[in-house]
Amino acid sequence: MAKEDETRTCVRCLYEASGKDKYCKRCGAPLxxxxxxxxxxxxxxxxxxxxxxxxxxxxxxxQTTFRKQGLI
Ligand SMILES: [Zn+2]
Ligand SMILES: [Zn+2]
Structure with missing residues:
Protein backbone atom coordinates (compact mmCIF):
# COMPACT_ATOMS: atom_id res chain seq x y z
CA MET A 1 0.00 0.00 0.00
CA ALA A 2 1.08 3.56 -0.67
CA LYS A 3 2.46 5.47 2.27
CA GLU A 4 1.08 8.90 3.03
CA ASP A 5 4.36 10.68 2.31
CA GLU A 6 4.56 9.20 -1.17
CA THR A 7 3.50 11.19 -4.20
CA ARG A 8 0.95 10.21 -6.81
CA THR A 9 1.41 11.29 -10.38
CA CYS A 10 -1.69 12.64 -12.09
CA VAL A 11 -2.38 10.57 -15.20
CA ARG A 12 -3.78 13.57 -17.07
CA CYS A 13 -1.34 16.43 -16.39
CA LEU A 14 1.54 14.56 -14.67
CA TYR A 15 1.36 16.81 -11.62
CA GLU A 16 3.09 15.25 -8.59
CA ALA A 17 0.38 15.26 -5.95
CA SER A 18 0.63 14.33 -2.29
CA GLY A 19 -0.22 10.71 -1.47
CA LYS A 20 -3.02 12.00 0.76
CA ASP A 21 -4.81 13.77 -2.08
CA LYS A 22 -7.64 12.03 -3.89
CA TYR A 23 -7.93 14.49 -6.76
CA CYS A 24 -5.33 16.45 -8.71
CA LYS A 25 -5.09 20.06 -7.51
CA ARG A 26 -4.15 21.24 -10.95
CA CYS A 27 -6.71 19.60 -13.24
CA GLY A 28 -9.25 17.85 -10.99
CA ALA A 29 -8.60 14.34 -12.29
CA PRO A 30 -9.00 11.52 -9.74
CA LEU A 31 -5.68 10.18 -8.47
CA GLN A 63 -14.90 0.04 -15.86
CA THR A 64 -12.54 1.92 -13.58
CA THR A 65 -12.97 5.62 -12.81
CA PHE A 66 -9.91 6.47 -14.95
CA ARG A 67 -11.47 4.72 -17.93
CA LYS A 68 -14.90 6.34 -17.37
CA GLN A 69 -13.35 9.80 -17.27
CA GLY A 70 -11.36 9.15 -20.44
CA LEU A 71 -7.99 9.32 -18.68
CA ILE A 72 -6.80 6.00 -20.09
ZN1 LIG B 1 -3.78 16.64 -13.02
ZN1 LIG C 1 -14.81 -3.89 -9.25
Missing part, protein backbone atom coordinates in the same frame (compact mmCIF):
# COMPACT_ATOMS: atom_id res chain seq x y z
CA UNK A 32 -7.06 6.84 -7.31
CA UNK A 33 -8.25 4.38 -9.93
CA UNK A 34 -11.27 2.82 -8.28
CA UNK A 35 -13.80 0.41 -9.67
CA UNK A 36 -16.83 2.38 -10.93
CA UNK A 37 -19.19 -0.14 -9.30
CA UNK A 38 -19.91 1.77 -6.13
CA UNK A 39 -23.17 -0.04 -5.46
CA UNK A 40 -26.57 1.15 -4.40
CA UNK A 41 -28.82 0.77 -1.39
CA UNK A 42 -28.87 -3.02 -1.48
CA UNK A 43 -25.72 -3.91 -3.38
CA UNK A 44 -22.53 -2.90 -1.57
CA UNK A 45 -20.64 -2.49 -4.81
CA UNK A 46 -17.00 -3.25 -5.42
CA UNK A 47 -14.96 0.00 -5.09
CA UNK A 48 -11.75 -2.01 -5.55
CA UNK A 49 -8.66 0.17 -5.96
CA UNK A 50 -6.87 -0.80 -9.17
CA UNK A 51 -3.46 -0.02 -10.64
CA UNK A 52 -3.35 3.36 -12.35
CA UNK A 53 -3.11 1.72 -15.79
CA UNK A 54 -6.16 -0.54 -15.34
CA UNK A 55 -9.10 0.26 -17.63
CA UNK A 56 -11.27 -2.42 -16.02
CA UNK A 57 -11.52 -3.58 -12.44
CA UNK A 58 -9.30 -6.59 -11.66
CA UNK A 59 -11.91 -7.91 -9.24
CA UNK A 60 -15.25 -7.59 -11.07
CA UNK A 61 -14.56 -6.39 -14.64
CA UNK A 62 -16.47 -3.09 -14.40
Missing amino acids: INRCSDEGGRIDKGCSHVNDSDAAFCARCGC
Whole structure:
Protein backbone atom coordinates (compact mmCIF):
# COMPACT_ATOMS: atom_id res chain seq x y z
CA MET A 1 0.00 0.00 0.00
CA ALA A 2 1.08 3.56 -0.67
CA LYS A 3 2.46 5.47 2.27
CA GLU A 4 1.08 8.90 3.03
CA ASP A 5 4.36 10.68 2.31
CA GLU A 6 4.56 9.20 -1.17
CA THR A 7 3.50 11.19 -4.20
CA ARG A 8 0.95 10.21 -6.81
CA THR A 9 1.41 11.29 -10.38
CA CYS A 10 -1.69 12.64 -12.09
CA VAL A 11 -2.38 10.57 -15.20
CA ARG A 12 -3.78 13.57 -17.07
CA CYS A 13 -1.34 16.43 -16.39
CA LEU A 14 1.54 14.56 -14.67
CA TYR A 15 1.36 16.81 -11.62
CA GLU A 16 3.09 15.25 -8.59
CA ALA A 17 0.38 15.26 -5.95
CA SER A 18 0.63 14.33 -2.29
CA GLY A 19 -0.22 10.71 -1.47
CA LYS A 20 -3.02 12.00 0.76
CA ASP A 21 -4.81 13.77 -2.08
CA LYS A 22 -7.64 12.03 -3.89
CA TYR A 23 -7.93 14.49 -6.76
CA CYS A 24 -5.33 16.45 -8.71
CA LYS A 25 -5.09 20.06 -7.51
CA ARG A 26 -4.15 21.24 -10.95
CA CYS A 27 -6.71 19.60 -13.24
CA GLY A 28 -9.25 17.85 -10.99
CA ALA A 29 -8.60 14.34 -12.29
CA PRO A 30 -9.00 11.52 -9.74
CA LEU A 31 -5.68 10.18 -8.47
CA ILE A 32 -7.06 6.84 -7.31
CA ASN A 33 -8.25 4.38 -9.93
CA ARG A 34 -11.27 2.82 -8.28
CA CYS A 35 -13.80 0.41 -9.67
CA SER A 36 -16.83 2.38 -10.93
CA ASP A 37 -19.19 -0.14 -9.30
CA GLU A 38 -19.91 1.77 -6.13
CA GLY A 39 -23.17 -0.04 -5.46
CA GLY A 40 -26.57 1.15 -4.40
CA ARG A 41 -28.82 0.77 -1.39
CA ILE A 42 -28.87 -3.02 -1.48
CA ASP A 43 -25.72 -3.91 -3.38
CA LYS A 44 -22.53 -2.90 -1.57
CA GLY A 45 -20.64 -2.49 -4.81
CA CYS A 46 -17.00 -3.25 -5.42
CA SER A 47 -14.96 0.00 -5.09
CA HIS A 48 -11.75 -2.01 -5.55
CA VAL A 49 -8.66 0.17 -5.96
CA ASN A 50 -6.87 -0.80 -9.17
CA ASP A 51 -3.46 -0.02 -10.64
CA SER A 52 -3.35 3.36 -12.35
CA ASP A 53 -3.11 1.72 -15.79
CA ALA A 54 -6.16 -0.54 -15.34
CA ALA A 55 -9.10 0.26 -17.63
CA PHE A 56 -11.27 -2.42 -16.02
CA CYS A 57 -11.52 -3.58 -12.44
CA ALA A 58 -9.30 -6.59 -11.66
CA ARG A 59 -11.91 -7.91 -9.24
CA CYS A 60 -15.25 -7.59 -11.07
CA GLY A 61 -14.56 -6.39 -14.64
CA CYS A 62 -16.47 -3.09 -14.40
CA GLN A 63 -14.90 0.04 -15.86
CA THR A 64 -12.54 1.92 -13.58
CA THR A 65 -12.97 5.62 -12.81
CA PHE A 66 -9.91 6.47 -14.95
CA ARG A 67 -11.47 4.72 -17.93
CA LYS A 68 -14.90 6.34 -17.37
CA GLN A 69 -13.35 9.80 -17.27
CA GLY A 70 -11.36 9.15 -20.44
CA LEU A 71 -7.99 9.32 -18.68
CA ILE A 72 -6.80 6.00 -20.09
ZN1 LIG B 1 -3.78 16.64 -13.02
ZN1 LIG C 1 -14.81 -3.89 -9.25
